[in-house]
Amino acid sequence: MEIKDVQRLAELARIDIPDSEAEILTHDLDAILGYIKQIETASIGQGDGLPCGDTPNTVRDDIAEKVSSSVHKSLIDNMPQVENGFLKVKKIL
Amino acid sequence: MIDIYTLTIQKAHDLLKNKEVKVKDLVSAYIAEAKKRNEKINAFIEFFDDLELSIEEAQKRFDEGSATTLTGIPVAIKDNLLYKDHLCTAGSKILSGYKASYDGTVISLLKKEGAIIIGRTNMDEFAMGSSTETSFYGNTLNPLNEERVPGGSSGGSAAAVSMYGSLFSLGSDTGGSIRQPAAFCNLVGLKPTYGSFSRYGVIALGSSLDQIGPFTHTVDDSEMVFNALSQYDQKDSTSVPNKKRDSFKKDLKKKIGVPYHFFENGGIQEEVLQAFNKTLSELKEEGYEIIPITLSYIAYSLPVYYIVQPAEASSNLARFDGIRYGLQEKAENLFDTYAKTKGVGFGKEVRRRILLGTYVLSHGYYDAYYGKALRMKEQITKELNSIFESVDVIATPTTPTTAFTFGEKSSDPVSMYLSDIFTVPANITGDPSISIPIGFDKEKLPIGLQMIAPHFNEHLLFSIGRDIEKITQE
Numbered sequence: 001m002e003i004k005d006v007q008r009l010a011e012l013a014r015i016d017i018p019d020s021e022a023e024i025l026t027h028d029l030d031a032i033l034g035y036i037k038q039i040e041t042a043s044i045g046q047g048d049g050l051p052c053g054d055t056p057n058t059v060r061d062d063i064a065e066k067v068s069s070s071v072h073k074s075l076i077d078n079m080p081q082v083e084n085g086f087l088k089v090k091k092i093l
Numbered sequence: 094m095i096d097i098y099t100l101t102i103q104k105a106h107d108l109l110k111n112k113e114v115k116v117k118d119l120v121s122a123y124i125a126e127a128k129k130r131n132e133k134i135n136a137f138i139e140f141f142d143d144l145e146l147s148i149e150e151a152q153k154r155f156d157e158g159s160a161t162t163l164t165g166i167p168v169a170i171k172d173n174l175l176y177k178d179h180l181c182t183a184g185s186k187i188l189s190g191y192k193a194s195y196d197g198t199v200i201s202l203l204k205k206e207g208a209i210i211i212g213r214t215n216m217d218e219f220a221m222g223s224s225t226e227t228s229f230y231g232n233t234l235n236p237l238n239e240e241r242v243p244g245g246s247s248g249g250s251a252a253a254v255s256m257y258g259s260l261f262s263l264g265s266d267t268g269g270s271i272r273q274p275a276a277f278c279n280l281v282g283l284k285p286t287y288g289s290f291s292r293y294g295v296i297a298l299g300s301s302l303d304q305i306g307p308f309t310h311t312v313d314d315s316e317m318v319f320n321a322l323s324q325y326d327q328k329d330s331t332s333v334p335n336k337k338r339d340s341f342k343k344d345l346k347k348k349i350g351v352p353y354h355f356f357e358n359g360g361i362q363e364e365v366l367q368a369f370n371k372t373l374s375e376l377k378e379e380g381y382e383i384i385p386i387t388l389s390y391i392a393y394s395l396p397v398y399y400i401v402q403p404a405e406a407s408s409n410l411a412r413f414d415g416i417r418y419g420l421q422e423k424a425e426n427l428f429d430t431y432a433k434t435k436g437v438g439f440g441k442e443v444r445r446r447i448l449l450g451t452y453v454l455s456h457g458y459y460d461a462y463y464g465k466a467l468r469m470k471e472q473i474t475k476e477l478n479s480i481f482e483s484v485d486v487i488a489t490p491t492t493p494t495t496a497f498t499f500g501e502k503s504s505d506p507v508s509m510y511l512s513d514i515f516t517v518p519a520n521i522t523g524d525p526s527i528s529i530p531i532g533f534d535k536e537k538l539p540i541g542l543q544m545i546a547p548h549f550n551e552h553l554l555f556s557i558g559r560d561i562e563k564i565t566q567e
Contacts, residue, residue: 009448012455013407014414014428016436017444028445028506029452035507036396036453039465044390044472050464051471058330074178074194080421089416090427 001026001033095122097257102166102314105260109155109165116152116165120144120209123167127211127258134234136243136252138172139180140212151207162317164207169253169262172213173220173296174305176200183296184216184228184246187438188419197294198326199263199305206321211259214249218440219410220265220298222246223273223512226503227442235277238538241496244274247308251278254308261309261318265295267302268398269491269516272528276491276541279530280308281315281558286548287523288333291326299405300331302398302520312529312558319551333549341549343485345556349376349544350386350484360511362494364534369490372531372542375564381557386480386487390473394518397473399510400453400466401521407450413438445506474522481547486557489515491528491541519545527554529561 003022006029010017017025067075081088095114108114124140131137151165170176173183175193177200182188196204203210217227225233225248233248235241236256243252247264251274254262264271266284275282283306290305297303307318326332351373356366373383415421415434422433439447453462480487492512502509519526525548528541542561546553 006448009451009455010432013447013451014411014431014435015439015444015447016432017448018436021441021444025445025448029449031505031507032399032449032510033452035510036399036462039393039396039400039469040461042390042393042465042469044468050467060327071194074192075417078191078194078418080415080418087417090424090430092427 001029095119097122097126100260101311102162102260102309102317105166106160106162106164110160112155116155116209117148119165120148120167120211123257123259124211126256127253130236130256130258133239134236134252134256135231136214136233136236136249136256136258137169137212138182138184138215138230138249141179141210144209144211147204147207147209151209154207161206161321163203163321166208166261167211167259168203168208169212169214169250169259170200170210171247171250171262171264172216173265174200174263175294175296176210176213179213181213181296182229183220184218184230185438185440185443186229186420187413187434191418193294195294198291198328199322200294202322202324214247214253214262216249217246218443219296219406220246220267220270221406221442221446223269223509224497224502225249225274226499227440229440232499235496237279238496238536240498241538242277242499244277244496246270248274251275251280251282251308254278254280254310261307261314263305264308265298265303265305266520267298268402268520269513271306271308272491272516272526272541272543273512275308275528276530276539276543277496279539280310281312281530282306282308282528283315283319283551283554284519284526285319285323285551286333286338286525288331289323289338289525289549291324291329291332293326293328297409299402300409301405302402312555312562315527315558316555323551338549341547343481343547343550343553345553346485347380348382348384348484349373349557350384350480350487352388352391352487352489353385354387355391355489360493361490362534365490365492365494365540368532368540369542372561372564373488376560379560379564384484386484388476388480390469390476391518393469394473394521395510395514397466397469397521398513398517399449400462401470403446403450404454404463405450407447407454410439410443410447470521473518477518477522477524477545478547485553486544486546488542488544491515491543495534495536495538495540515543524548525551525554527558529558531561531565
């Protein structure tokens with residue numbers, strides 16, 4: 001791994017990583033990847049895509065459920081920036 | 094005088110039922126000890142100060158005769174279990190100030206039983222770790238030897254019970270995070286079958302691997318907590334209906350499978366192996382058959398785990414971005430709000446695992462790593478299931494060594510990960526697994542024996558576990 005690879009991963013993951021840490025991470029990730037790479041040699045035949053097993057997907061009806069006012073208040077209280085009961089965020093466009 | 098050093102849940106229940114002790118006295122005795130020891134041990138991040146009402150209600154239930162086994166019993170909960178209106182931070186700076194807006198289902202069940210939730214316990218940040226050295230709130234020490242780690246990631250929950258600060262506690266186990274600290278702290282630690290305890294209201298690390306479970310002093314206590322909390326929950330889409338669980342039940346054959354080949358690579362402390370072998374030969378005298386087995390794929394469990402878990406973690410932790418809750422770092426634009434908040438809010442180990450997860454899920458590597466790991470997961474599960482045709486449980490030492498010292502493994506990530514080598518298979522397959530104390534090494538550090546049973550056969554773990562307890566107490 002090189003620093004630019006780590007920086008690319010950091011960008012994908014949306015985490016600020018200073019260059020000094022990125023340097024250390026190249027070694028850490030190389031060591032870890034070196035260890036996990038051994039699954040390449042495991043012979044279990046070729047699969048197609050991801051195995052999903054035979055368990056069915058569990059879904060509920062798409063019906064909005066009202067929450068209690070105390071839960072609603074708790075959600076608002078946790079928000080870092082609130083305006084008129086709405087979560088305030090940075091401009092997207 | 095309440096002797097908290099010899100209590101079990103059953104004994105405490107009897108004392109309360111026979112009116113020899115009041116709930117508030119029982120709880121006070123534990124809290125006094127907890128606060129005293131916590132000064133050094135740092136098992137608890139916070140003691141809750143709102144216990145009066147739940148204590149009153151529990152006492153009322155005893156007065157009216159409607160108390161159940163867990164009523165009035167003090168319990169400590171890991172800092173990743175949502176308890177409404179209480180702080181919950183997963184041992185992380187990024188959730189500073191976050192108050193749970195709802196109760197997780199296991200918490201609702203504890204409340205329904207009338208257990209007294211006395212505080213939240215320390216943990217490796219976001220449950221990533223095997224030593225409780227990565228928490229934003231500092232290290233937790235092993236109550237049996239303060240130079241040693243209590244294990245992780247549920248180190249605080251283990252230490253809380255081990256130091257007699259609580260009669261039982263709840264932790265979470267994704268790769269061994271209940272069983273390993275239980276072994277390090279001389280406790281019984283249970284990871285139930287995947288799908289048996291609800292994960293609703295548990296801050297997720299690896300959604301296909303996580304399970305909540307109890308730390309207790311005895312197997313009987315573990316079984317009592319298991320019976321109370323092992324319930325189907327509609328709100329957890331991976332929760333298995335109670336009726337379906339019964340269809341898996343097997344009878345005890347008194348046959349224990351041991352994958353001796355798995356220990357032959359070295360790296361296991363001699364005394365751990367000795368205690369393990371001694372317990373097995375004593376079980377033979379109790380009529381058990383010890384059968385050597387071969388598990389060709391088991392050695393791949395750890396690399397598979399360190400692909401699947403970081404991959405799932407990178408997805409699960411994406412939500413902690415400074416927008417809806419917790420820490421928010423000031424920035425010029427939205428992207429920088431995310432990046433700065435995560436850079437400041439996540440610790441080193443968490444950042445490392447998120448990047449690892451991002452890598453194994455990225456274009457060009459996805460199939461070679463994540464795809465292959467999932468196929469291996471299936472293969473390992475199949476292999477264990479076929480072995481369970483001929484044995485009740487598979488036994489190994491819980492950990493390759495007894496509790497290590499602080500800093501001993503924290504500079505080499507792979508060496509830290511290797512301490513999970515015996516525990517991760519049960520998370521990969523979803524099988525239930527328990528760690529039971531079987532003795533001490535010459536430094537007086539506890540040794541644990543681990544058993545893995547087939548899905549929904551915790552009763553086999555409890556049965557054999559009780560026999561192990563009998564043996565080791567003699």
